[in-house]
Amino acid sequence: MARxxxxxTGFGTASMDIVVPQYGDSAASRNMTEEEYYGKxxxxxxxxxxxxxxxxxxxxxxxxxxxxxxxxxxxxxxSIENSFGVDMKKGDPWFTFLTxxxxxxxxxxxxxxxxxxxxxxxxxxxxxxxxxxxxALAAPELYSVSGxxxxxxxxxxxxxxGVIKEEALIDMIGTYEEAVQSDNNLVLLAxxxxxxxxxxxxxxxxxxxxxxxxxxxxxxxDFLKELGYDVTWxxxxxxxxxxxxxxxxxxxxxxxxxx
Amino acid sequence: MAVMRLTFRSKALxxxxxxxxxxxxxxxRAGFGDPEGNAIFYYPREGxxxxxxxxxxxxxxxxxxxxxxxxxxxxxxxxxMVVMPSVRDFTSSRKDVDYFTYVAEELPAFIxxxxxxxxxxxxxxxxxxxxxxxxxxxxAxxxxxxxxxxxSMSSPLDIVEDLKVRHANSKTLVAGDTLTGTDRDIYAxxxxxxxxxxxxxxxxxxxxxxxxxxxxxxxxxxxxRSKGLDHDYFESPGIHNWDFWGExxxxxxxxxxxxxxxxxxxxxx
Numbered sequence: 400m401a402r403x404x405x406x407x408t409g410f411g412t413a414s415m416d417i418v419v420p421q422y423g424d425s426a427a428s429r430n431m432t433e434e435e436y437y438g439k440x441x442x443x444x445x446x447x448x449x450x451x452x453x454x455x456x457x458x459x460x461x462x463x464x465x466x467x468x469x470x471x472x473x474x475x476x477x478s479i480e481n482s483f484g485v486d487m488k489k490g491d492p493w494f495t496f497l498t499x500x501x502x503x504x505x506x507x508x509x510x511x512x513x514x515x516x517x518x519x520x521x522x523x524x525x526x527x528x529x530x531x532x533x534x535a536l537a538a539p540e541l542y543s544v545s546g547x548x549x550x551x552x553x554x555x556x557x558x559x560x561g562v563i564k565e566e567a568l569i570d571m572i573g574t575y576e577e578a579v580q581s582d583n584n585l586v587l588l589a590x591x592x593x594x595x596x597x598x599x600x601x602x603x604x605x606x607x608x609x610x611x612x613x614x615x616x617x618x619x620x621d622f623l624k625e626l627g628y629d630v631t632w633x634x635x636x637x638x639x640x641x642x643x644x645x646x647x648x649x650x651x652x653x654x655x656x657x658x
Numbered sequence: 659m660a661v662m663r664l665t666f667r668s669k670a671l672x673x674x675x676x677x678x679x680x681x682x683x684x685x686x687r688a689g690f691g692d693p694e695g696n697a698i699f700y701y702p703r704e705g706x707x708x709x710x711x712x713x714x715x716x717x718x719x720x721x722x723x724x725x726x727x728x729x730x731x732x733x734x735x736x737x738x739m740v741v742m743p744s745v746r747d748f749t750s751s752r753k754d755v756d757y758f759t760y761v762a763e764e765l766p767a768f769i770x771x772x773x774x775x776x777x778x779x780x781x782x783x784x785x786x787x788x789x790x791x792x793x794x795x796x797x798a799x800x801x802x803x804x805x806x807x808x809x810s811m812s813s814p815l816d817i818v819e820d821l822k823v824r825h826a827n828s829k830t831l832v833a834g835d836t837l838t839g840t841d842r843d844i845y846a847x848x849x850x851x852x853x854x855x856x857x858x859x860x861x862x863x864x865x866x867x868x869x870x871x872x873x874x875x876x877x878x879x880x881x882x883r884s885k886g887l888d889h890d891y892f893e894s895p896g897i898h899n900w901d902f903w904g905e906x907x908x909x910x911x912x913x914x915x916x917x918x919x920x921x922x923x924x925x926x927x
Binding site: 401 | 659660661662663664665666667679681683685695696697698699700702703768771772773774
């Protein structure tokens with residue numbers, strides 16, 4: 400696989416890492432000519448870092464490239480700051496960018512990447528897991544599978560007055576009263592999307608048993624199942640840590656459809 | 659605008675290598691720009707990009723053009739993609755790695771696989787400074803059907819003389835004499851193309867008047883002129899350094915037949 404480390408004009412000059420399929424890496428590619436390999440569209444995984452991280456994290460702390468090679472995936476890792484991938488109350492409109500401008504830029508730049516829903520997947524760890532689930536539920540027409548590893552998927556109840564300083568949450572998604580009624584409440588959003596008649600994303604949820612978010616993820620899994628979502632669940636005797644995310648990105652890529 | 663470092667495996671180099679790529683993406687701005695918190699979208703590209711294959715000098719690598727000049731701004735203004743590889747061996751002295759094939763064939767093929775980069779002769783330009791300019795001429799004259807333009811800055815285009823005078827004891831470069839009359843000798847390549855009636859790329863050549871390659875450049879300029887080639891020569895006071903190349907990379911890009919658009923320079927966003 401090839402790797403791209405990019406600075407581009409986004410909200411200011413922004414950074415992004417991209418894993419690019421290269422002929423000869425996957426078992427599948429060895430059974431085809433180079434012409435055939437590049438002649439077919441590639442699937443795309445949008446992969447988001449956690450709070451306090453940036454676009455380089457997934458490539459530095461995991462074996463992402465090796466796992467991505469087995470499915471010949473483009474993997475796009477944008478830096479999204481600590482935005483949770485939402486249109487921030489006080490800050491940049493990240494959701495609009497991730498589902499709009501960034502896709503324009505990416506698909507224009509890489510004509511071999513498929514922009515079709517069935518070929519686009521979104522995943523992330525911790526904050527990025529929330530962002531991925533939010534993106535897939537709010538824009539189910541763009542993504543067919545989402546993955547959240549140790550994500551604070553029930554952000555509302557647990558976080559106001561909790562782990563993140565309340566001022567930071569208010570700047571991001573507003574006061575509790577505002578946020579709980581908005582699409583940033585993934586409980587409300589999942590209900591809304593389930594009723595919308597749109598094709599529902601397949602949802603992968605995973606959390607370590609020793610993670611403080613374990614209970615929340617169990618509840619959210621059961622809730623999604625009741626709503627009729629196709630949920631894949633995984634848990635391991637691990638904490639909120641890169642060892643777990645390295646396992647999970649491998650398992651997640653394994654459930655994605657083959658090219 | 660996007661500037662990226664691409665890392666990939668090369669067969670010709672039998673190893674992993676880095677390339678800087680300048681990609682002219684253009685954002686639509688509703689107003690002043692960044693600090694307003696506005697959504698951002700981009701203008702779709704029109705067709706494939708013209709490409710400048712831009713090579714560093716001896717001892718440098720893929721990063722030097724971006725780090726030492728404003729090539730990024732000039733490329734943006736010209737709507738031009740710029741691809742900057744790393745080259746360790748300009749004269750093909752080593753048998754285990756093949757930088758000539760890498761720059762001339764493998765890299766363009768890979769770049770065109772993944773990016774919307776034009777394959778057309780008239781959209782492809784190759785240039786470099788010092789040894790990179792020599793390699794550019796060597797490649798362009800070996801594959802005159804692949805490049806619309808070729809450029810050199812402060813380059814030892816007479817490689818035989820340069821190797822004899824400056825690198826007689828080099829352990830990494832080949833001996834000058836062995837190159838006379840071969841496909842690494844610019845004089846011989848010009849004669850060969852003329853003899854075969856092949857259309858050669860339009861040529862850009864420049865050198866500082868205090869540069870140690872100045873006399874070689876004057877001699878080569880006179881040779882190109884004597885053959886009636888499509889050739890533009892520029893000189894001004896200067897030595898073998900980035901002050902000179904920083905000035906002439908702008909002149910080179912202005913000289914290329916690019917889709918010039920409104921110059922916005924290095925504006926504050």
